[in-house]
Amino acid sequence: MPQIPETHQKVRFYQTGTLTVGNRLLDAEHRSVQGTMDRSNSLDSGHRACQGCGEALGARFAIDAAMRATNNQLIAANATGCLEVFTTPYPETAWSVPWIHSLFGNAAAVGAGIAAALKAKGREDVRVIAQGGDGGTTDIGFGCLSGMFDRNDDVLYICYNNEAYMNTGVQRSSATPGAARTATTMPVGKDPGNAFNTGKSVPLIAMAHLIPYVATASVHDLHDLEHKVTKAMGIHGARYIELFVPCPLGWGSKPSDTVKISRLAVECGLYPLIEAEHGELTGVTKIRRQVPVGEYLKLQRRFAHVLKPANTHQLEQLQAIANRNIKKFSLIEEQGGQE
Amino acid sequence: MLKQIEGSHAVAEAVALCRPEVISAYPITPQTHIVEDLGAMVKAGAIKNCEFLLVESEFGALSACIGSSAAGARSYTATSSQGMLFMMEAVYNASGMGMPIVMTVGNRAIGAPINIWNDWGDSMSARDAGWIQLFVESNQQAVDVHIQAFRLAEQLSLPVMVCMDGFILTHSYSQVDIPDQEQVDAFLPTFEPRQLLDPAAPLSMGAMVGPEAFAEVRYLAHHKQMEALELIPEQAAEFEKIFGRDSGGVVKTFNCDGAETVVVTMGSVIGTMKQVLAEMRDDGISIGALTVRSFRPFPKETLRELLKDADRVIVFEKCLAVGMGGILAMNLRMALKDFPIRVHSAIGGLGGRPITRANLRRMFEKGIRDEMEEPHFHDIHMNIVERELEREQAQRRSGSIAENILQDVGVVAAAKTI
Numbered sequence: 001m002p003q004i005p006e007t008h009q010k011v012r013f014y015q016t017g018t019l020t021v022g023n024r025l026l027d028a029e030h031r032s033v034q035g036t037m038d039r040s041n042s043l044d045s046g047h048r049a050c051q052g053c054g055e056a057l058g059a060r061f062a063i064d065a066a067m068r069a070t071n072n073q074l075i076a077a078n079a080t081g082c083l084e085v086f087t088t089p090y091p092e093t094a095w096s097v098p099w100i101h102s103l104f105g106n107a108a109a110v111g112a113g114i115a116a117a118l119k120a121k122g123r124e125d126v127r128v129i130a131q132g133g134d135g136g137t138t139d140i141g142f143g144c145l146s147g148m149f150d151r152n153d154d155v156l157y158i159c160y161n162n163e164a165y166m167n168t169g170v171q172r173s174s175a176t177p178g179a180a181r182t183a184t185t186m187p188v189g190k191d192p193g194n195a196f197n198t199g200k201s202v203p204l205i206a207m208a209h210l211i212p213y214v215a216t217a218s219v220h221d222l223h224d225l226e227h228k229v230t231k232a233m234g235i236h237g238a239r240y241i242e243l244f245v246p247c248p249l250g251w252g253s254k255p256s257d258t259v260k261i262s263r264l265a266v267e268c269g270l271y272p273l274i275e276a277e278h279g280e281l282t283g284v285t286k287i288r289r290q291v292p293v294g295e296y297l298k299l300q301r302r303f304a305h306v307l308k309p310a311n312t313h314q315l316e317q318l319q320a321i322a323n324r325n326i327k328k329f330s331l332i333e334e335q336g337g338q339e
Numbered sequence: 340m341l342k343q344i345e346g347s348h349a350v351a352e353a354v355a356l357c358r359p360e361v362i363s364a365y366p367i368t369p370q371t372h373i374v375e376d377l378g379a380m381v382k383a384g385a386i387k388n389c390e391f392l393l394v395e396s397e398f399g400a401l402s403a404c405i406g407s408s409a410a411g412a413r414s415y416t417a418t419s420s421q422g423m424l425f426m427m428e429a430v431y432n433a434s435g436m437g438m439p440i441v442m443t444v445g446n447r448a449i450g451a452p453i454n455i456w457n458d459w460g461d462s463m464s465a466r467d468a469g470w471i472q473l474f475v476e477s478n479q480q481a482v483d484v485h486i487q488a489f490r491l492a493e494q495l496s497l498p499v500m501v502c503m504d505g506f507i508l509t510h511s512y513s514q515v516d517i518p519d520q521e522q523v524d525a526f527l528p529t530f531e532p533r534q535l536l537d538p539a540a541p542l543s544m545g546a547m548v549g550p551e552a553f554a555e556v557r558y559l560a561h562h563k564q565m566e567a568l569e570l571i572p573e574q575a576a577e578f579e580k581i582f583g584r585d586s587g588g589v590v591k592t593f594n595c596d597g598a599e600t601v602v603v604t605m606g607s608v609i610g611t612m613k614q615v616l617a618e619m620r621d622d623g624i625s626i627g628a629l630t631v632r633s634f635r636p637f638p639k640e641t642l643r644e645l646l647k648d649a650d651r652v653i654v655f656e657k658c659l660a661v662g663m664g665g666i667l668a669m670n671l672r673m674a675l676k677d678f679p680i681r682v683h684s685a686i687g688g689l690g691g692r693p694i695t696r697a698n699l700r701r702m703f704e705k706g707i708r709d710e711m712e713e714p715h716f717h718d719i720h721m722n723i724v725e726r727e728l729e730r731e732q733a734q735r736r737s738g739s740i741a742e743n744i745l746q747d748v749g750v751v752a753a754a755k756t757i
Contacts (some may be wrong), residue, residue, distance in 0.1 A: 093543035106402035113406025147395030245361030
C-alpha cells in the first residue's frame with residue numbers, strides 16, 4: 001500500500017500545561033493570522049455564543065484567514081443555525097464581512113449564486129465562503145452542497161461539525177457518532193444513544209465529486225486550520241473544509257475543555273485530519289501520541305453511558321472505528337518504517 | 340420585430356432583452372423550453388455578461404438567485420407546479436429579504452395525482468408568499484409583462500412572478516412583436532440594488548427578527564404591495580408610450596361598462612371567453628368581462644369601482660382551495676363585500692380540462708339564471724364522481740381514487756394523451 005504523505009506542516013506545536021502555543025517562535029511569515037495586529041476580526045466580540053463554543057472559535061480563525069488570503073475581498077453566506085443566531089440578533093451583527101443568511105438548507109446555493117453574480121460582473125477578485133453547521137450541511141443542505149460541488153462553483157464551503165443539531169436543542173444529525181446521547185437518541189435501552197452503522201462522511205463524499213480541495217480540521221490546531229483555509233482560498237472551484245468544533249452545551253463538556261477534546265478526538269483516531277485534491281488523498285496529520293477513545297469520551301456526558309460496565313460493547317465499537325480510521329488513513333507513523 | 344414564435348421562446352427573448360446577469364433554473368414541464376432557449380443564448384454569447392447555473396433542484400435555483408440578487412446581479416428563474424412547491428421555502432425567503440428576482444411560472448396543476456397540464460394550483464400555492472403575481476393572457480403580453488416585471492421588481496425591491504398558462508401559452512405558436520434592444524434599454528434602467536453584498540461596504544443581511552419588530556416587517560411587506568398597485572398602472576402607461584401597446588396594469592376590461600353580468604377571470608382563458616361573450620351580446624345578453632392581471636397585490640379598489648354597478652359577477656378560475664372553494668372568488672367577494680352584487684364562483688379547467696366555447700356559454704347562462712351551486716365545478720363528470728363515492732361506500736379497501744377513476748374512464752385513453 002502506498003504511503004499517504006504527511007500533511008503540509010513542518011513545524012509542530014505541542015500543547016503545554018498552560019495551553020500556550022509558540023507562535024512567536026516562528027518566522028513572521030509563518031505566524032498565525034490571528035496572532036497579527038492587522039487581523040480583520042471578521043467575527044467580532046460581543047456575539048452570543050456559549051462559553052467554550054468551538055464553532056465561534058473556529059469561525060473566527062477561518063474567516064480571518066480567508067480575509068487575509070483574499071486581501072479582504074470576501075463575501076460569506078451562512079446557513080441557519082447557531083453561528084447565524086448567535087452572531088446576528090437583530091438589530092446587531094458580529095460580522096464585519098458582507099454576510100447573508102437566507103435559509104437552513106441553501107447556503108451552498110446562495111454562495112453559488114453570489115459567485116455567479118461576481119463572475120458576471122467581472123469581480124472574480126471577490127471570493128465567496130458558504131458556511132453552516134453539520135445539520136445544515138450533511139442533512140438539509142446536502143442537495144445544494146452536492147450541486148455546488150458538481151458544478152465546481154467557486155465557493156469554499158466550511159462545515160462546522162459539532163455532531164448534532166445544537167441550535168434546536170441537541171438532536172441527532174447524520175454527523176452524530178454511534179452511542180452519542182442526543183435529545184432524539186437518548187441513552188436508554190440495550191444500545192443507548194445513537195445507533196452504530198449510520199451517518200455519513202461528507203469529506204469522503206466531497207472527494208467523490210473530484211472537487212479541487214477537501215480538508216478536515218480541528219479547533220485544537222488552529223494554525224493548521226488557517227493553513228488549510230489559506231490554501232483553499234488560493235484555489236478556484238468548489239472547496240470543502242469540515243471543521244471539528246466541540247459544543248460544551250450539547251456534549252456535556254466543560255467550556256474549558258473544548259480545545260482539549262478536539263485534540264483528543266484527533267489523537268484517538270475518531271476524527272482524522274486529511275487533505276485531498278481532485279478526489280485524491282494528498283495529506284494526513286499523523287497521530288504523535290495515540291490515546292484510547294475512552295480518554296476522549298470521558299470528558300463528555302453524551303458518552304457517559306459508554307463508560308459503564310454494561311456498555312463495554314459500545315466502547316469497543318468506538319475504538320474499532322478509531323482503529324479503522326488509523327489504518328485507512330495511515331494515521332500512525334510506522335515504527336522505523338521507510339517509504 | 341414581428342415573429343411567428345413559440346410562447347416559451349418569446350419569453351426567453353424578452354428575458355434576454357432585459358440583460359439578466361444570472362439565470363438559474365431546474366427543468367420542469369412546461370417551463371423547460373424557456374430555460375433551454377436561455378441556456379442556449381448564454382452559451383452562444385448572445386446574452387453578454389450572464390451566468391447560467393444548472394442547479395440540482397428548484398430550491399437550489401431560487402436560492403442561487405437569492406445569492407446573486409444580493410450580490411447585485413439581475414436574476415431570473417422559471418418553474419412550474421411541483422417545482423414551485425419544492426422551492427417554496429426560498430419563495431417566501433426571496434420576498435422577505437426583498438430580492439428583486441423575476442420568475443416565470445408556466446402554470447401547471449399540482450399533484451397528486453401527478454398531472455402536467457395547465458391550471459393555477461402552483462401560483463396559487465404561493466399567493467400569500469409576498470411576491471407580486473402578474474397573470475398574462477397572451478404570449479405578446481407575456482413578453483411585455485416580463486420587461487415590466489424586472490423594472491417593477493427592482494424599483495420596489497420585491498420579487499415578481501409572471502404567471503402564464505402552461506402549454507396553452509408556453510407551447511403555442513403565435514405572432515409576437517419582439518421589442519428592440521433600444522426600446523427595452525429605454526424602459527428598463529440598470530439594476531441599482533437597494534442592498535448589496537459588497538466588501539467595500541460590508542453589511543449583514545438576513546438577521547433574526549423577534550417579536551419586537553416582526554409585525555412591522557410584515558406591515559411594510561403589505562405596504563410595499565399596496566405601493567405596487569399604483570406603480571403597475573404607471574409603468575404600463577409608460578410602457579405603452581415606448582412600445583405602443585396596452586400590455587399591463589392591474590386589470591383589463593372587456594365591455595364591462597353597464598353590463599348586468601360581468602365575468603371575472605385571469606390568464607389565457609379570456610381569449611375563448613371574448614368570442615363567447617361577443618356571441619352572447621349579439622343575442623342581446625348584457626354581459627362583459629374583466630381579467631385580473633395583478634393577483635398580488637389584489638386590486639380591490641379598482642375592482643370595486645369597475646364592478647359596483649353590475650348585478651352579478653361570475654368568477655371563473657382554474658384553481659380550488661380544497662375545503663373552501665374558489666380562490667379568486669373569495670378575494671373578489673372580499674372586494675365587493677359592501678355591494679349587493681351576487682358573486683357566483685365557477686371552477687374549471689383543472690389539470691388541463693379543455694374549456695370550450697360551448698361549455699362556457701352553458702355555464703354563463705346558468706350563472707345569469709342565478710342557478711349556480713356554490714362553488715360550481717365547471718364541466719365536471721358527476722357520473723364518475725358518483726361511481727367512486729359508491730365504491731367507497733360499498734367497501735373499506737376501495738383503493739386509490741385516482742386509479743379507480745382512470746379505470747372507469749379508460750386508462751388506455753388517458754395514457755394516450757400523455
